Amino acid sequence: MASAPISKRSIDIAGKKFAFSARQGVDWSNYLAYRPAYPQSFFERIYNYHAQKAGTAWSVAHDIGAGCGVVSSVLASRFDSVIVSDPNDGYAELAREFILEKTSFPESKFKFLQETAEESSLESGIVDLVTACECIHWTTPEIAIREFGRQLGAGGTLAITYYTRPLIEANERAVRAYKAVWDAFSKKVQGEICERACKINNTALESLEFPEKDWEALKRIYINTQGTLDSFMLDDRTVESRVKESEEKVWVEDDDWCDMCGIEWLKGYAATWEPPIQESEIQDIWDELERALEGKQVKTRTPVVMILATKRA
Template sequence: MASTLVSMPSTNTTVKQYAFAARQGTDWSYYLAHRPAYPQSFFERIYSYHAQKSGAAWSVAHDIGAGCGVVSAVLASRFDSVIVSDPNDGYTKLAREYLLEKTSFPESKFKFLQETAEESSVGSGTVDLIAACECIHWTTPDVAIGEFGRQLGAGGTLAITYYTRPLIEGNERAARAWKAVWDAFPKKVQRYGIGENPYKIGNTALESLEFPEENWEAIKRIYINSQGTVDSFMLDDRIIESRVKESEEKVWVEEDDDWCDVCDIEWLKGYVATWEPRLQESEIQDIWDELEAALEGKPVKTRTPIVMILATKRG
């Protein structure tokens, strides 16, 4: 990534915990090394939206679906305290180790909870900002968004974000081979028995998420590096009905270098390996061979599409 990236703490040990689907282990060291890092501009968009409100509070943030805590680490620099929650066994334990060993923040800065997005022990109206990054598609969104609204105080900010696989630029042959990798992925999903909704939600760039007007206002959807369409998010043709309202603001941001990178074949293979269910290299060896031949041993530029939804809890 570019030099504007947030410097995230690194970990020298390999720790395996349950994966998103609770079927196999996730090596978080590997995950962090083969996923796009959140740039400073990502957080500044969220903070700028929150700061525009009269009397915006910076006391409590809640990082939902926190994984090993990379977003929590950044939120902790702006909020007095951060709730770190995830439903998966072992994730909050790992997040505690990650945040306390690799940052300078005291343990009192954080509260760690193993619980779902749909049902939380957090008190009503006690949170100023909720971040749900790269996780909403694994929830029951209507229920989760209702729960987010319960936790937020009046004027609180909800930030829901999702990025999809990076797209290859400047090498048409490599781009075709990379697309073929992802054309094989939905077939694996169907065989693996994962429900369709997570992929339908992602395919439509979260446009199926609804924010009832009696509870939410100032809804802003920011599409970055998507070329003016949600097609960049589609892995296949499975979609779900859009519930975007005319009152919602849409912002299209193109050529955002903070979400571009220069990657080699090993990073691309590593990125695919972070998705669930695991698509083994041997299952599509001919496609990987074609991609490697197209790259001719050289790295290639990638552009990652991302959508950010910002919403305010009504008073």
């Protein structure tokens, strides 16, 4: 589902070095190679929502749970400064290395912090945009969301996003085999933290609550879901929805989160999830999927949910 603490060890991929976790083997080079890339439309939805408000400021963005800084590096093109934070050992330094290699921005444009989503060292009301991408399920959401609001100034924007596994289209045999991969994975999702994360993600973040006294203009955008939340469900573990009637829902199909993928990419993507499931554990399933693909690539669509909210004055 996400990632783990890293060591100082690094590897080289495509001429660049990216550190990875010695504890659980989470390899950031694989994450960058096999996770879906954030399309420009993803950022434009955030920017357009933020720009609609009177007196919009583009001074400070805070990318929370930033990992190696993929989202942070893009936010820097629109905001004067970007705070990059993650609770895991070594991630802030990794993000610094990644961003300074990937972009031409000066280091002075960024502030790198190791801290949790639930408790930040930042002063209150100094941030214009908070992003929490692919990480809210690893937090205690009600505490984290309250903390996000503390950091934001009045009228500031909160963007919480999550994408689930890409889904195969137009090949029923491959669809069945790929589903078996994730059925096997879901059985490994055990323990209190993983259970909570699974329930949050299975409900497409609809369990997240945004008190109306603190938040307004809340919008939930569902991308590539075909009008249902079923695309997000790995299994039947769910939790109560806290979506209010006042919240706007937007459904978008055939977005940029689509691709053509082969068996190696699908294996690589599955290997980026936590807890890990070794290919050898389900070799028969992978063999069936490979036969179903017949050496060809298949179209995939990635379901995504984006929650955009405004801090009340």
